[in-house]
Amino acid sequence: MLSALLLQSGYNATLVAIGAALLGFAAGMVGTFVNLRRRALVSDAMAHATLPGIGLGFLAMVALGGEGRALPGLLAGAALTAALGLWAVQALTRTRLTEDAAIGAVLSTFYGAGIVILTVIQTLGAGKPAGLETVLLGSTAGMLEMDAITLAIGGALVLAVLAVLRRALVMTAFDPGHAAMMGIGTRAMDTALMLLTLAVVLLGLRVVGLILIVALLVIPAAAARLWSDRAGVVAIIAGVIGAAAGHIGAALSATVPDLPTGPVIVLLCFAAFALSLILSPKRGLLRRLTHAG
Amino acid sequence: MVDPIPLTAEPALAIRDLRVSYGANPVLDGVTASLARGAMTAIIGPNGAGKSTLLKAALGLIPTTGGTALAFGKPVAQALPRIAYVPQRAAVDWDFPARALDVVLMGMYRRTGLLSRIGKAETAAAMDCLSRLGMADFATRQIGALSGGQQQRVFLARALAQGAELYLLDEPFAGVDAATEAAIVTLLKALRDEGRSIIAVHHDLSTVSAYFDRVLLLNRRTIAEGPVASTFRQEAVARTYGNQIATAIPA
Numbered sequence: 348m349l350s351a352l353l354l355q356s357g358y359n360a361t362l363v364a365i366g367a368a369l370l371g372f373a374a375g376m377v378g379t380f381v382n383l384r385r386r387a388l389v390s391d392a393m394a395h396a397t398l399p400g401i402g403l404g405f406l407a408m409v410a411l412g413g414e415g416r417a418l419p420g421l422l423a424g425a426a427l428t429a430a431l432g433l434w435a436v437q438a439l440t441r442t443r444l445t446e447d448a449a450i451g452a453v454l455s456t457f458y459g460a461g462i463v464i465l466t467v468i469q470t471l472g473a474g475k476p477a478g479l480e481t482v483l484l485g486s487t488a489g490m491l492e493m494d495a496i497t498l499a500i501g502g503a504l505v506l507a508v509l510a511v512l513r514r515a516l517v518m519t520a521f522d523p524g525h526a527a528m529m530g531i532g533t534r535a536m537d538t539a540l541m542l543l544t545l546a547v548v549l550l551g552l553r554v555v556g557l558i559l560i561v562a563l564l565v566i567p568a569a570a571a572r573l574w575s576d577r578a579g580v581v582a583i584i585a586g587v588i589g590a591a592a593g594h595i596g597a598a599l600s601a602t603v604p605d606l607p608t609g610p611v612i613v614l615l616c617f618a619a620f621a622l623s624l625i626l627s628p629k630r631g632l633l634r635r636l637t638h639a640g
Numbered sequence: 641m642v643d644p645i646p647l648t649a650e651p652a653l654a655i656r657d658l659r660v661s662y663g664a665n666p667v668l669d670g671v672t673a674s675l676a677r678g679a680m681t682a683i684i685g686p687n688g689a690g691k692s693t694l695l696k697a698a699l700g701l702i703p704t705t706g707g708t709a710l711a712f713g714k715p716v717a718q719a720l721p722r723i724a725y726v727p728q729r730a731a732v733d734w735d736f737p738a739r740a741l742d743v744v745l746m747g748m749y750r751r752t753g754l755l756s757r758i759g760k761a762e763t764a765a766a767m768d769c770l771s772r773l774g775m776a777d778f779a780t781r782q783i784g785a786l787s788g789g790q791q792q793r794v795f796l797a798r799a800l801a802q803g804a805e806l807y808l809l810d811e812p813f814a815g816v817d818a819a820t821e822a823a824i825v826t827l828l829k830a831l832r833d834e835g836r837s838i839i840a841v842h843h844d845l846s847t848v849s850a851y852f853d854r855v856l857l858l859n860r861r862t863i864a865e866g867p868v869a870s871t872f873r874q875e876a877v878a879r880t881y882g883n884q885i886a887t888a889i890p891a
Contacts, residue, residue: 524725
């Protein structure tokens with residue numbers, strides 16, 4: 348375990364640990380803005396809506412004569428149905444439906460469709476579907492050098508976009524009316540935030556899985572909020588918490604056989620949140636207890 | 641200082657036949673008004689008269705079903721760099737991770753832009769704006785930890801940081817303490833004396849004459865608009881409110 352943490356347990360485990368840390372950092376940073384703009388549940392719906400796309404991507408690649416396992420094809424399908432899910436939420440919200448009802452309907456319908464498609468694929472016997480279901484909860488066992496490089500490049504791109512847009516995103520979240528008056532395209536910022544979130548979801552498919560990626564977006568940001576009153580600082584702390592959870596989680600799951608990576612990372616995020624709740628300097632339980640009288 | 645106002649000056653805000661509906665209910669039923677430059681104008685009317693809606697619709701922050709709004713003779717969308725807007729306090733998320741200074745710096749976004757960083761000059765200018773409202777000592781407080789009056793001053797400091805020529809304020813005196821009210825009035829009058837234009841939604845009929853030069857009486861449409869002395873009269877106010885509460889006002 349210790350050797351896994353210190354990146355000394357083999358080349359593959361080292362790749363996984365670095366990749367998971369990068370993913371956690373990007374997710375924590377993006378998640379801070381998702382929380383501030385109150386898009387956590389929409390992000391969850393979008394993550395679940397990737398599943399039918401993964402199945403369809405597989406089928407499309409098999410139909411074209413491939414094995415159906417190529418990551419770019421699966422990700423393209425995932426992005427397509429995720430965007431469709433996002434559009435469906437927005438279209439439903441324009442009716443009388445409230446946003447939470449629209450999210451509930453879209454999330455479950457898309458996820459259900461995804462499970463049906465995956466089941467059909469298993470019974471079809473075409474291509475090589477073994478391991479396709481790991482996108483649900485994440486598995487770093489079969490992670491390759493290519494996956495880690497993808498994570499590094501994707502994470503760096505996400506962070507670069509975030510660095511440029513950070514003030515505009517914060518202002519849009521805080522006071523969209525004022526942001527618009529200051530010349531910020533608030534709709535463009537909302538779209539950009541959703542694209543950044545989609546990028547994190549796609550990057551996280553192998554590591555955390557689509558069911559729990561929302562936790563890596565939301566929980567580090569919530570924990571970080573307890574440590575600072577400045578949006579930029581909150582984002583950085585959230586990134587660090589996400590990176591630590593990703594790194595330690597990947598190391599743990601590499602040590603214990605069959606331990607899925609996603610749930611372990613999420614539990615570590617929650618541990619950081621619980622610790623913040625107790626220890627935070629201004630809002631922590633400890634401070635409230637010691638300053639009670 | 642703003643340039644001296646030429647005699648032929650366009651009004652600060654010219655609204656023509658502005659219409660807004662929430663569902664089937666008209667909130668603004670064809671409002672036309674011409675609000676003068678270099679003056680402090682109060683927008684007065686009962687609850688549901690569409691006062692806040694008028695500000696938001698004129699700024700293009702909510703969809704309209706008809707009409708136009710010109711600021712300084714140009715469509716408002718083109719004049720936005722010259723306009724500052726202070727929303728109602730209730731419309732703000734006070735738990736947001738931002739300090740008073742951060743909020744004021746948001747008023748300087750056009751200056752700092754997308755890529756450039758906030759430097760010492762911007763921070764100093766923002767501190768100046770906070771000082772003008774007596775808020776320099778609270779610059780690093782999270783906004784939710786401020787009193788209602790202090791929060792209102794922070795938002796006014798943000799408007800000040802924009803260096804605007806036209807200030808639209810939605811109930812700037814609602815729920816603030818007497819000291820804040822006095823500080824805000826002093827600042828607004830100073831801005832007016834520099835040639836800037838102030839338009840404020842206002843609730844307290846007893847202070848209209850003391851604070852404002854002009855008044856717009858509104859109840860879904862314009863009832864009257866003009867100088868306080870000749871327009872803010874019992875008969876017109878009673879017509880605006882649809883009853884006889886106007887006993888404190890000269891007949």
